Amino acid sequence: MPAPSPGRTLFFFEKPSAMRELKRFFRSPNTVCVAAEGHLLTAEEPGDVRPDWKPWRFDALPIVLDTIPVACGQNRSGQSHAGKLAAIREALSGVDRVIIATDPGREGSMIAWEVLEHLGWRGRVDRLKLGALDDVSIRRAFAGLAAEPDSGERDYAAYLEALCRQYEDYHLGLNGTRAISLRLRPAAFREPWRFGGVQTPTLAILADLEARIRAFVPQDFFRVGLHLGTAEGHALTLWHAPKERILDPEVAETIRAAAAGWSGPIRVEQKDVRRTPPRLFSKDTLARRCAKRFGWDPQHTAKLAQDLYDQGYLSYPRTESELLPEGQIGDATAIIVAVTGVLPELGPLFPPEQKPVIRRGKSGPYVKDPGEHHAIVPLRKVPERGRLTGDQARLWELVAKAYLAAHLPDGIDARTGITAEVGTPLGPKRFAVSGTVVRAPGWRAVYGAEADTEVDLVPGKARREEEASAARLPPVRDGEAAAATGAEIATAVTEPPRRITRGELPVVMARLVDQVEDPAVKRALENPANPNEPKGLGTAATRDTILPKLLKSRYVTLGTGKDPAVSVTEVGLAFIGAVRAVFPAYGDPVGRAVFEAELAEIGRAATRAEAERRAEEFRQRTRARLDALIAAIAGAPTIDLDPSLIPPGGPGGRDDRAPTPAMVAFAVSLAERKGVPLPRGCKSSMRVCRTFLDAQAGPRAQGDMEARGPDGVRAPSEAMLRYARSLAEARGIACPPEVEARFEACRSFLDAHAGRPDTARAARKSAAPSRGRGAAPRRKPAPARRQARSAGDRQP
Structure with missing residues (x-):
């Protein structure tokens, strides 16, 4: 590459839209701008590297490369990126500095660095970290660039982490899929048994839940109702429903008989309960909310959020954080004014004389360090009515309302609890009923009647049993005398764990800590570097790509409804059982999450040399794991599976x-x-x-x-x-x-x-079939070409 002339800088963008936004800020003749429009290079297939790797033969495994060979890729229309690469090569001539201005995060870093490495660039590289594409965020990004002279070194570490993820994905998908398909796959299943470092432990989560659901045996349990009449002439019913359910009908009858003859004072307790606003959105929680409310696939939500980011209406969407940096507290008033200009019906909630509520630390969104990328929020730049598609407008409004709610006062509920203690041969038993009245709506005024429908249950768990409540309670006094007018036993049935839905799966992958009960395992999943983001599977950028892979392999199926539940098929259960029998580590979600946390350390390296050392150690470890995987599969038996259990839906x-x-x-x-x-x-x-x-x-x-x-x-x-x-x-x-x-x-x-x-x-x-007059002559069919493809998880 020719020697650069001093003073010339090349800005490397990911998309032309971002390039247009930033070009307004520099008009120097010494500035050159290029836009990649996504990944310009693609990993080559094994058969293109060596012809003898094209057939699927077990004796050729493991196929291991020191580096993944890349070739010029194509866009969605099938056009080669060769022209773009040539244009970037020419633009780099005479440049002495490159500023990477792609989307923040590992994937954006990789889009630029892989091209610079491929073209042999060895000059200075800096990183412009764009959290959003509005004017204020762009100016902040340039200020951060000036204050961080080693930004390129640190970004190269992020690139190496993405490269190592790709290296493992490529080799695991290539070798694992071939080996398992050739040795373990049932004869009844005629498609590859696709294997991946992230998709396999994700399937393990679903398979374990499937096993619990199938093994679940419903049990009757009992609640005892106490019907009371008070001295003032009021009637009400209290219930005894302890956390430890009553499973023995004789115990229930003993309590009922004692309650039927009870009399005494009742206790009335009234207190105010504060309800804080819900958290802001990460990529995964936004996908979950949109699936629940609109029935959107997480990938559809991700595309909408990316489109709004590219237009400068939302902050960077591929984030795992639900928090904001304290440095953005000063933005709140301006953003609220801009948002309520688009949603004028919410303007009265923010009178000019009233400052927005700012919550710091555990009680609110503002913290010193929210992580690599902060929560998804609206910006000062707001969309004009009619400029967005219907779905884009719905998504923007959802994010905007969450931001407004986060800056309003707490909701306050007046809660009234009425209890009576009944003596029984089994000891005293508490009967209770409660009622709640909204005293001050607070942030819930943003949502109106929707506010109480936004409760998110923990995926994969049985529904919580709430304390008995009544829509309206009589005006009884504390200590008022009452007597039983009757008692009853109500029978209910235990419910199995809930299936994880399509919209919930990315959240489950990110928060494995919510799926485990063992305290030691929970501690293993903690993230000391960022307690708000525990260790999980995959990355925010790619978690929503895992379910389509599992569906394609027929390991899982989707139910019906707005946000369909995910069920594991017999094929999926057989596959994960085979993996765990041969190489248990690949079927262990917690172990994988810990492993990925170690992988993330590559991206945290302070220097390029440190990152390169960690990356090489990771590649060596990957190769050793591949050797162990192939050796374990070599001696394992083929899985037997009844053909009638294979779900339909092949290619x-x-x-x-x-x-x-x-x-x-x-x-x-x-x-x-x-x-x-x-x-x-x-x-x-x-x-x-x-x-x-x-x-x-x-x-x-x-x-x-x-x-x-x-x-x-x-x-x-x-x-x-x-x-x-x-x-x-x-x-x-x-x-x-x-x-x-x-x-x-x-x-x-x-x-x-x-x-x-x-x-x-x-x-x-x-x-030969007959041909009408003037019909074109029949072409000789070209021979079918089969190409073995790896089935790994791409997670830059």
Whole structure:
């Protein structure tokens, strides 16, 4: 690369929209700007590196590379990025400083650094950290750039962390998927068993919950009601419902009998209960709220938030934090004025003479260090009505209201509790009922009637049982005499744990600490560097990509409803069981979370040399784990799985088709000849029928299977079948059923009977479909090309 001329600076942006926003701040002729528009480089497939790595063969594993080879990528329209790379190469000529101005975070760092490394740039690099694209945030970012002379060194560490994540994803997906598919995958499952460092322990969380749900046995439990009449003539009902549920009906009856004869004073306690505003949104909690309220897929929410960030209406959205830095306290008034200008109905909540409520520390959003990126909030720049799409407007309003609520007073409820203590042969028992009246709505005025519907339960847990409450309580006095007018036993049934929903899964991955009960495990998941962000799986940027991978592999299915629940299939349970039997570490979510916390230390390195040392140690550790994984799989048995338990939905939906009559006839004849039962669904499911034929008609040799990949036995094409039938008709012979079911049998039949030219010519003529006048000539089909692809979790 030519020697740079002094004074020239290149700004490296991720998107043209951000470049346009920032170019307003510098008009120097010594400034050059380029925009990548995403990742310009892509990892090469193993078969492109070495042809002998293209076939799926166990004896070729592990496939290990010192570095992942990259090639020029393509955009979504299939156009090569070669032109962009060439333009950036030319722009770097004569430059002595590069300022990376991509989106903050590891992924943005990687987008720029991977290009600079690929093009051999060795000059000075600095990092402009843009938390938002409004004018105030941009000026702050430039001030931070001036105050941090080693920003490039620290950003290179973030890039190396992203590179190490990609390195592990690539190798685990490549080797783990091939090894497990070739050795452990049931014969009944004809697609790859996809394996990944993040998706596999995520599946383990869901599988453990699935096991608890399936093992759950409902139990009746009992609540005892005490009907009272007071001296003042009021009637009310109190309930005895202890935390330790009453499971014995005799115990319930003993308490009921004692309550039926009770009389004495009742106790009335009144107190004010303060309700603080909910936390601001992180990427995952925003996805959960949008799934619950709007039924959006988390990836749809992420795209909307990114679009609003690119337009300068929201702060950076790929964040794990729900907090704000204390340095932004001074922004509150200006942002509130801007937001209420778009939502004028909320303006009266913030009169000019009243300052916004500022909460610091544990009671509010403002802290000294909110983490790498602060919570998602609105900015001074607000959208004009009609400028956003419907979904964009709904998302912006949701975030804006959360910000407004965070700067309003607490809500205050007047809570009244009425209790009576009943003596029983089992000891004194407390009966109670409560009622709540809103004394001051506080922040809830932002939401109106919606405020009480925003309670988020812990995913994967059974619903909490609330204390008995009444919409309206009679005006009884503390110490007022009362007597039982009756007592009853109400029967309820215990509920299983709740399934995790699509919108909740990213939150579960981020907060494993909420899923465990063991205090020692909870301590292991704590994050001393940032207590508000415990250790979890994956990164905020990629957690919402894991569920689509699990669905594609048919490890899980989705239920119905606005925010559908996730269920684990028999395939998913078999897969995670096989992984845990062979290499338990990859099926341990907590162990993976701790491992990822160690990986994050690469990005926290203070110097480039320290980051490079940690990265090399991580790569060595990854290679050692790969060796251990392959060695463990080598001696493990194949998993047995009933074909009828495999859910439908293979590529293109082909598994939902009915088998051909010839396949069914062949399957029936095989079952009769071998004396085995015909599996359920064999006559209605192509998948079940083909699996039965694969198992009973003689599997291919292992080496042949490995050479051709994990797709199993092929069915003949329609053209082959037409040709085979016409050959059989021309020769006056029957077309065997296996010819219509198996590619190899059909090819052998064609090889044996297509030798005579006259017969072959007549067969081809009769097999050819008729073409109308002027029809284009038929093209000879190109041979199908199969390419083995790794199935790892990309999590830069």
